Amino acid sequence: MHLESVLKALNLKRTTLLEVKGVPLLRSTAENWASMQAFQARPDDLLICTYPKAGTTWIQEIVEMIRHRGDPEKCASAPIYKRIPYIDIFPPKPIPSGIAEADAMPSPRTLKSHFPIQLLPPSFWEKNCKIIYVARNIKDNAVSYFHFHRMNQMIPESGPWDQFLQNFIAGKVAYGSWFDHVCGWWEAKDWCPILYLFYEDIKENPAQEIQKVAQFLGQDLPEPVLNQIVQHTSFESMQANPMVNYSTLPSFILNHTVSPFMRRGIVGDWKEHFTVAQSEQIDDIYAQEMRDSSLTFRMQL
Numbered sequence: 001m002h003l004e005s006v007l008k009a010l011n012l013k014r015t016t017l018l019e020v021k022g023v024p025l026l027r028s029t030a031e032n033w034a035s036m037q038a039f040q041a042r043p044d045d046l047l048i049c050t051y052p053k054a055g056t057t058w059i060q061e062i063v064e065m066i067r068h069r070g071d072p073e074k075c076a077s078a079p080i081y082k083r084i085p086y087i088d089i090f091p092p093k094p095i096p097s098g099i100a101e102a103d104a105m106p107s108p109r110t111l112k113s114h115f116p117i118q119l120l121p122p123s124f125w126e127k128n129c130k131i132i133y134v135a136r137n138i139k140d141n142a143v144s145y146f147h148f149h150r151m152n153q154m155i156p157e158s159g160p161w162d163q164f165l166q167n168f169i170a171g172k173v174a175y176g177s178w179f180d181h182v183c184g185w186w187e188a189k190d191w192c193p194i195l196y197l198f199y200e201d202i203k204e205n206p207a208q209e210i211q212k213v214a215q216f217l218g219q220d221l222p223e224p225v226l227n228q229i230v231q232h233t234s235f236e237s238m239q240a241n242p243m244v245n246y247s248t249l250p251s252f253i254l255n256h257t258v259s260p261f262m263r264r265g266i267v268g269d270w271k272e273h274f275t276v277a278q279s280e281q282i283d284d285i286y287a288q289e290m291r292d293s294s295l296t297f298r299m300q301l
């Protein structure tokens, strides 16, 4: 049976959240926690980890282009979610879990996860895997996550913007507190091989940040290859590319007419959404939560 018919027959519905160690996760992830924690990383795995909507797909395609020496044809072999398994997810059978897809993949693998550091399967630490983390400023991250809740028919309803924002600030969304996430991974970079990047930096100077990724992966990028990667991974190119824009999934999963996956792709879009009061509220909480951290973000370029 065609995948779309299988999915339709499953009559998929928006899921609820279930906590693991105090962090809300998609219910199916929490219910499969033993398998999740038993996941076997390999020493040459590269893990891409982010808080949801921080620029995951963008860095995924950058890594793919680096690995394929700037050859867009090789990156067009399959949608990004097939080339880089999202290990956290457990869709209903017969759709394979992220773990099953990763297990079936030859090395070297690139894998995707949104786990906060304390929930990462221990095998990634045991195998000393390289990790690329991308962080995005809290206001744009919240706005992007809000619209994703509207368009993704598998995750809880967003509710109105203010209600979503209050849930987001309280960490009552899948993967929990943005503060815990970005700070936890920031501290970890001092003791394990993590390249910590910022969405805002990639937007401002993609060539420089792509070079950092290449260096981290032990690759040298000649200028024409670098230019090709910058062009291929620009927002406009990715927005038009079905292999990365998630248009290959049926609309009863991701409904792009509600809000496209590749929505705005800018720094500072939060200004179109936040009231002055909401912005001040988040500034106050931010100052308090981040007071002991050396981590800083740019809310505009």
Ligand code: PPS
Pocket: 050, 051, 052, 053, 054, 055, 056, 057, 058, 140, 143, 144, 145, 147, 148, 233, 234, 235, 236, 238, 261, 262, 263, 264, 265, 266, 269
């Ligand atoms: S997910 O579902 O967590 O994997 O989503 P993720 O890919 O992390 O985040 C989607 C947001 O990233 C934006 N995006 C980009 N911005 C700039 N340049 C490029 N190339 C790019 N690719 C994806 C995407 O538009 C979403 O952000 P918003 O603010 O909603 O537009």
